Amino acid sequence: MPAPVDFEELIDRAEAVVGPLVRETPMEESPALSRQLGTPVSIKFESLQETGSFKVRGALFALSEAREEGASRVATCSAGNHGLGLAHAARHFGMPARIYVPGGVDQKKASLLEELGAEVIRSPFQGFDETETWALAEVDRDGIPFISAYDDIQILAGNGGTLMREMRRQQPDLETVVVPVGGGGLSGGMALSADGPIRLVAAQAAASPALALSLARGEAVTRLAAAETLAGGLEGGIGATGFDALRTRVNQVVEVSEPEIRAGVRWTLAEHRYLIEPSSAVAIAAALNSGVQVSGP
Structure with missing residues (x-):
């Protein structure tokens, strides 16, 4: 755009x-x-x-904007750092967060997401793009606002x-x-x-x-x-x-x-x-x- x-x-x-x-x-x-x-x-x-990455910046802002628009929970798809940023932001704002991760995601990052209080769902797919497509269908079904990692x-x-x-x-x-x-x-x-x-x-x-x-x-x-x-x-x-x-x-x-x-x-x-x-x-x-x-x- x-x-x-x-x-x-x-x-x-x-x-x-x-x-x-x-x-x-x-x-x-x-x-x-x-x-x-x-x-x-x-x-x-x-x-x-x-959180080890710049991505906490965008996550904090996007989640703040989502709250202003009335969201009570959020979801995303992430190979790691955006998920960590969103989980960190969700904990700060007191909101539940669901993070979809590729099947081959580093286990340490997945564990960190869980330690931050996020619900972590591992994809049946190894690649990010396939995982994101699957995640978008899941959150659409469940009515959860989706915060893209980049788009x-x-x-x-x-x-x-x-x-x-x-x-x-x-x-x-x-x-x-x-x-x-x-x-x-x-x-x-x-x-x-x-x-x-x-x-x-x-x-x-x-x-x-x-x-x-x-x-x-x-x-x-x-x-x-x-x-x-x-x-x-x-x-x-x-x-x-x-x-x-x-x-x-x-x-x-x-x-x-x-x-x-x-x-x-x-x-x-x-x-x-x-x-x-x-x-x-x-x-x-x-x-x-x-x-x-x-x-x-």
Whole structure:
């Protein structure tokens, strides 16, 4: 869908909800990446959020909006981090949450969801897209509002919108952002924000490159066959909302292999002493890739 005229106002509302409830995470200078790319580089460590991911931002805002509209319970489909964010938000607001997870979801994440009080339902399908289709039918039958992990303008404002403003406050001269792209809930919000970067580089797992395929076809590839990838949080299709935001605003797409993703995790641990998950390391892997363009059209 086109960017709403009031997207900045939507970010204002999101910041009012999200700001007091999340951590302002550091942007840490990276001498090694700066040498690699020939320009000053910093890494934004949203892995230091209470739930381990930026996705708590969008979940808090979307759930707050759902409450305002009269919802008493919510559901979602998640490979992990959006589910954790929604479960955390639901506990904060005192609302029941149902989380549908792919059959192959990491058991530790499923257990964390349950510890947060969510009802966890494991899908008979391994892939995210098949699980989401099944989950949508289930919640429609039960009459439960569904909060998408990515294909929702409120999610874009809460995730990419609030994060981009925070990054801009921390680094006013920021020019280029290399961001992992799956469904588009983070990158789409960054692209639509008035505080967005001059250059937006999308990093994708080569095993599930929904954005690259969408750009090639000229339309959102919203469904992909299940793929074997370390970056499970990026597996599957891209949302129509995120793709519409990105299609004319992304400057480059870099696809990285599974060995490169693994190397990105190890590099971050060695250079910055943070153990990040592979979906996040896709951006590191892309930055380590000599093909990333930090300037130009």
